[in-house]
Amino acid sequence: MIKVFLIVNSSGKIRIRRFYDEVEFARQQQIEQKLIQLTSKLSPNSCNFFKDLDGIYDKKCKIVMRFFGTLYFIAVIDEDESELGVLDLIQNIVDLMDKIFENACELDVLYHPDKMNALIDEIIVAGIVVETNIMDIQEALKQQETQIKNK
């Protein structure tokens, strides 16, 4: 299960914040700050996985991080979730962003929180990855957008 999904820019500003378990707002921000600090450990050749040994979220959890352009994609996952699977899921999300926004960049995430969140909601429901088929998701999102435009 995915516990937290964050998108953060390289200067540590939060862009998307999704918590899938009930976590108090104040603690959300603590977790967030610690995760952002952790991004400094990520270098191009280093491992993208971390064990949450310090208990940022929960000691049993694992943290997967990936850097694209100016954005860090951070997922906190529980012990059952596959690290490599989530790493490719992030790739999947980035691919989708590219398709929806046409050459997505940080500003798209910033200006369209509604679309961005809708995209994530198609893939992750209640912390579980329900859909990984890019075509399906793209189709669903496109339909929504057309309907919005038509109205």
Place this chain on the structure above:
Amino acid sequence: MSSGSHLSKELHDLIKSIGETRSKQEEDKIIIKEVQQLKTKLNEKNMPSKKVKEMLIRAIYIEMLGHDASFVHINAIHLTQSKNLAQKRLGYLCCSLFLDNDSELLILLVATLQKDLASTNVHIVVNALTAVGKLISKTFVNALTEPVLKLLTHNTDIVRKKALMVMQIIRQLNQDCITEQDYDDRIRRGIQDKEPSVMGAAFNLYHEELKKGAVNKYKPLTGTFVSMLKQIIEHKLHKDYDYHRFPGPWLQIKLLQILTLLGANDLKVSEQIYEVLGSTLRRADDTTINIGYAVTYQCVKCISGIYPQQGLLEQAANSVSRFLKSDNNNLKYLGINALTQIVQISQKYVLEHQMTIVDCLESNDDTLKKETLELLFKMTNEQNCEIIIQKLIHFLKTSSDSNFKKDLFIKISLLNEKHAPTQEWFIKTANTLFEFGSEFIDNDVRNNFFKLLIDNFNDIGTEFGEFITDIYSDLLKNDLQDNILKIVCWVIGEIGSQIYDQNPNKLNELTQLVIMKLDSQLESETTISWILTCLAKLQSARAFQMFDQTRAIFQKYMQSKNLDCQQRAIDFFTLAKFNAALKGSQYITIDPKMSFLDAYVQQERLRGAQPYNPSLQVKAAALGSATEAPSLNFGPYSDNKYGSVKTGTFGVEENKTTNQNSTVPTIAGPWDDTGYNQKQPSVAKPVIAAPMAIGSTVGISSNGSNQTTTTKTTMQSMGSGQMGVNTNQTQNNYIPPVKPLPPKEDPNLKEKQKLANQLFPSFSQTQQQPQQTQKKGITAMATQKPMNANPTQVPQSKPPAQVNNLLEIDDSLPIQQSVSSVSQVNVQQPQIITQKTVVPQQLQPQQQWSQSTPVQTFPQQQIKSYIPANINVDQYEQLWERNQNIKEVTLQSKIKSEQDFKKMIQTININVIEVIEQEIICAGANAESKSCVLLYGCYNQNGSLDLKINTTDPKDGEYILALIKRQFC
């Protein structure tokens, strides 16, 4: 950018100005201004909902930066009612992001959600479902269950799969909403769905159920899952589900997770899985893309999770070895993780990759290093231990990461202990380890090491002793770090002095070496204490000759400004006198049965003292008596004065040896009573804790090493306790024990019992029996005691108290005669009744000792004060037996934790002797009369509190009970 419909100038400006801020204060200023603006605007009437939507986006931004945006919550809820899909979507999104599950505003949302779930517009339904998934809570789960379940048969797959997920959440929240049968049917229909995406969602539900433990229930479905996996890997799924031409990787991963849970520890189920698992692994291995590796990794996890099969394990190990050789750190990490899983089943397949694994330690990636270390630790055995430890020490030398070094240090020392091939190798490795990791040597490490040495020394004997003494005396010739010097000093003092007990030349040589070190540059003064202790031990050897030199040294340090050194020097100086006197004296024989006390015991018995009751000893054990471990509780210093002294493993060591050597407890005997007779233990001797701790090692180890009790041992065990000065005090305060000391119990048995109790608290009924019988013993005592006591109390001039005692006899007699197992409540009730009828003076509370009526009376004419009594469990036990006035009650109190209890004890101002789980025993004395107060309490988290108060003076019991009732109930 596809559409800039809501990209307003305001949002743009906000983002821009925030982006330009340099400090948090600047940012806060902008946000406060922005919030003000939004608040006024949102309050304006007839604000077009398009504008509201734009403002909500700004609010999302504000909240994301960590500021409070709760003022828009209500607007977000309004927006969900909009007919425009984009606005509705944003409304739901804001609700999901902003509102907690327990928010009161949610109630406003329920009607909208119900309506939208029933909408004919798919996208409205989808958005509503997403919001339900996040926001649903116990309060309105019932209102939404029906509409969600209906959607499971919706004709759009997006809706069906989301509805499945929401159904799972509903079931988690409230099991009554969906029956188990219904739920099973519905997820079964889910995996039979013609759309693979719905099927994939249903896998998650099965996985969750299995994780919760419903494995047996779904075992019959193994075949279904296996054939699904087979179809997926054979490309029977639609091409859309391929990811980089790899068929449905996430579905494969999910299925593998399910199969792992199903096949765990079950050969029959596992046999169904083996084949498909093999081919899945093979196909995944053929790819060179990341997601293929993810499936490989999942296969390996599955192989090591289900009932093991050799061929598959081999295949798995081979696949994983490819990970390790990769340049990609992610793969290396997973490889290490996978091997960690395999190694738990069999080391065989991992060992061949041993060197590749070791190389991973060289990586500059922290995560990888940690995992590798963990794996190496698990896979080390006798055969590869030398080479692995060598490598690890190399990393310890070269690494600059202190956290990693500490990890390494701990792991190496554990491996060394466990797998070292020879003694020599062990010692040498330990020395190298200490040399390069000296900053990590703490008391635990040291004590552990000493214990190992002493154990080995006891097992092997002189040969080993000479060997390590040689090694360590050689070390002394070099410059040493303090931490290592301490260890060397201990070894020389402890083992050297015994090995060369009769060899004056060697002793002199060692002493010279040690004395030299006193003049070298030392980092801290505690090291001097260690050296002094070493000298003291050396001079206790029989062939020791250099008394003049050591005396000079002790005299010098008797002036030391360091209290620890000073105290030691004084103690050892005094001891030296005894040592000299004892030279050449004959062995002392010890009478373990202390038959010389028989006459005295007989005399006391005739006078009416209680005979020795071994079951009390059992009680002491059940209460976690000190003889168990790991705390040191050996006669004299079990006294709480040195409560803070950390004795570590030596407590264990000592107990073992004292019990092996049946003569020792008798030596300790009289010492037990000294602390117990000290009425004012708060006047502790101004001895610092540390010297006693180290001093104690002298006596303890000498007990351990000298199986025959010689003059030297006696001498040293005296020294180990309270040293010269204190021996006088012992004599002053010494009061002969009333009865012979009980034989100590078999410590191994007790330890086993304790262990068993820890491991199987609910099962080990038989193990707990000692405690239960003991409880009975106490209650029996409570009823028995008055009988014995009464003859002496009758002539007293306190009629009410007398009546009470008589009443007790009346009540206890029939109870004793009838059934001994009558519960405590029954014992007490008749007392209350008879008392109410017979005793008219009930209003004089201070006289009613044995009454447990709920009447809250408090003797106001006297405020009593108490002082703590520092006694150990054995003494507590003896006192309990002596005192007759046991008051037993069960209260409903505010005390729910150990802390609460201790607070209460503090308020009374007595002290805690022993805590075992929820049972606590405490002791104190009346500050004025010095009469003794013993308290046994057992608290419960629900607030019920069992108390037994045993006092010399009944008034004390009455007073304390009233105090507790008044302040804590």
